[in-house]
Amino acid sequence: MSGGAQRARSTRRYLFKRFVQVLPTALLIVLFSFLLLKAAPGDMVDVMAGESGGATAEYMQEMRELYGLDVPMHRQFLIFLGNISRLDLGYSFRDNMPVAELIWSALPATLLLSLTAILFAVTVGVVLGALSAKYRGTPLDTGITVFSSIGFATPLFWVGLMLIVTFGVKLRWFPVAGLTTVGLQHASAWAYVKDVAAHLVLPAFSLGCYYLALYVRLTRSAMLEIFDLDFVRTARAKGLSEWRVLVRHVLRNALLPIVTITGLQLGSLFSGTVVIETVFGWPGIGRMAYDAVAARDLNVFLAIFLCSSLLVIVMNLVVDLLYAVLDPRIEVTA
Incomplete structure (x- = not known):
């Protein structure tokens, strides 16, 4: 095998190896950021209630059910991963538009x-x-x-x-x-x-x-x-x-x-x-x-x-x- 062909083959193996490493690395990064944000007090409903001057406990519970915030953390993370697997970045309920459109506009x-x-x-x-x-x-x-x-x-x-x-x-x-x-x-x-x-x-x-x-x-x-x-x-x-x-x-x-x-x-x-x-x-x-x-x-x-x-x-x-x-x-x- 010539030197150029051997170099090209080595490069392809290297690219494949690095691509395989990307998935678990990105998964761990997203998991860490998810847990870090969840560790902060409050959620999106609390912020929205504070901005509007207050809300009843019943209304806030309905909002959490609507936004999927009432399910356990592990299910929320699995839902996010499921969306990512379909190349769907999710939906921003606060801005009322898909997240991909938000990122693309900015x-x-x-x-x-x-x-x-x-x-x-x-x-x-x-x-x-x-x-x-x-x-x-x-x-x-x-x-x-x-x-x-x-x-x-x-x-x-x-x-x-x-x-x-x-x-x-x-x-x-x-x-x-x-x-x-x-x-x-x-x-x-x-x-x-x-x-x-x-x-x-x-x-x-x-x-x-x-x-x-x-x-x-x-x-x-x-x-x-x-x-x-x-x-x-x-x-x-x-x-x-x-x-x-x-x-x-x-x-x-x-x-x-x-x-x-x-x-x-x-x-x-x-x-x-x-x-x-x-x-x-x-x-x-x-x-x-x-x-x-x-x-x-x-x-x-x-x-x-x-x-x-x-x-x-x-x-x-x-x-x-x-x-x-x-x-x-x-x-x-x-």
């Missing part, structure tokens, strides 16, 4: 926010990290390192609030809440795009600052490890310019840890935006998950948690396969 906003933040963080973070490694020990290196340390240590919600106060309230440069201006849905396409972009700046920058600090530190450390290797000294001995050595030899070989972090961050699209979407009133899946926990909407929360868990598992698999593409020395084995 997905574009979360994708827009997360991908913009990660693109900003990767681009700026890798450039700053490369400059820091190139000019190590200089004031530029010190300044970039201090900046990344502050960005890494600063809480996301505090960054968001400070941006709102500074650029939204005092300077009035950007809107501070929502995806679009109310009533602008019927404007021209270009006006709508500009309005969405203006609403996107502050939340994307807030979320991207944390990721930016990670990429700066990771790129700098990875490149410093490579600078003194033999193949870099050989490239310099051949007379290549320092910038060409930096970009084509050092930075290219420092991509593996960057790919790892990027894949993990893409896998946490749902969970990573909860704080920012809540602070800025961004109508995405992160805010939906927060509202579902507050309202004890079990079906919505479990569906979001399941989708988030599966996305993390899939992205980990994609990262493993990209390793083999970026570095032929790495083989995926079952």
